[in-house]
Amino acid sequence: QSALTQPASVSGSPGQSITISCTGPSSDVGGYDYGYDYVSWYQQHPGKAPKLLIFDVTQRPSGVSNRFSGSKSGNTASLTISGLQAEDEADYYCCSYPSGTTWVFGGGTKVTVL
Amino acid sequence: EVQLVESGGGIVQPGGSLRLSCAASGFTFSDYWMHWVRQAPGKGLVWVSRINSDGSGAVYADSVKGRFTVSRDNAKTTLYLQMNTLRAEDTAVYYCARASHYYMDVWGKGATVTVSS
Numbered sequence: 001q002s003a004l005t006q007p008a009s010v011s012g013s014p015g016q017s018i019t020i021s022c023t024g025p026s027s028d029v030g031g032y033d034y035g036y037d038y039v040s041w042y043q044q045h046p047g048k049a050p051k052l053l054i055f056d057v058t059q060r061p062s063g064v065s066n067r068f069s070g071s072k073s074g075n076t077a078s079l080t081i082s083g084l085q086a087e088d089e090a091d092y093y094c095c096s097y098p099s100g101t102t103w104v105f106g107g108g109t110k111v112t113v114l
Numbered sequence: 115e116v117q118l119v120e121s122g123g124g125i126v127q128p129g130g131s132l133r134l135s136c137a138a139s140g141f142t143f144s145d146y147w148m149h150w151v152r153q154a155p156g157k158g159l160v161w162v163s164r165i166n167s168d169g170s171g172a173v174y175a176d177s178v179k180g181r182f183t184v185s186r187d188n189a190k191t192t193l194y195l196q197m198n199t200l201r202a203e204d205t206a207v208y209y210c211a212r213a214s215h216y217y218m219d220v221w222g223k224g225a226t227v228t229v230s231s
Contacts (some may be wrong), residue, residue: 040217055217108158
């Protein structure tokens with residue numbers, strides 16, 4: 001149950017785009033042999049509960065801003081925040097379902113809006 | 115409104131036990147798998163356990179296997195986490211979360227567990 005690797009911090013100015021990577025063994029982020037993709041992303045503001053941002057690599061729940069988007073290439077998933085806003089300053093976590101029975105989170109990335 | 119509310123946190127000595135509860139409302143609890151996720155002070159999220167919708171199956175992270183037991187009472191729409199043989203490294207905020215397919219779409223606000231002598 002190794003953790004997924006994320007950069008500790010990413011920063012950007014208001015209006016810019018930033019990308020957070022999430023890398024793991026191909027068996028984790030790469031997904032099942034069947035080709036399903038189970039990477040999700042969560043946003044957490046200080047002292048608050050996590051909030052689902054992206055599921056199934058690219059899907060956005062209703063109510064989540066379209067400034068947030070997800071993608072994957074090989075064993076690296078990515079979360080892009082476009083048009084960075086002050087309210088986006090938070091911690092972000094990726095999560096995968098590598099083994100078919102257990103889940104694993106990334107170490108988290110602190111996003112700072114300059 | 116879909117809601118999860120954890121309770122039962124507190125301070126316990128090493129080697130002690132504690133049971134967390136997670137009261138669900140606003141959705142058909144018995145239709146969903148449920149998770150426990152924890153976060154040590156200043157650290158990241160760590161998945162702890164998952165239980166299936168009827169309570170017949172559960173899986174655990176290696177770090178808690180054999181010490182923690184997840185259960186549920188669908189009639190009371192409540193999820194539980196029985197934590198035994200607690201260690202200092204179990205100190206964390208414990209969140210319950212609703213499972214939707216392979217992700218967690220609804221989270222509670224968390225319950226704080228402190229293991230200290």
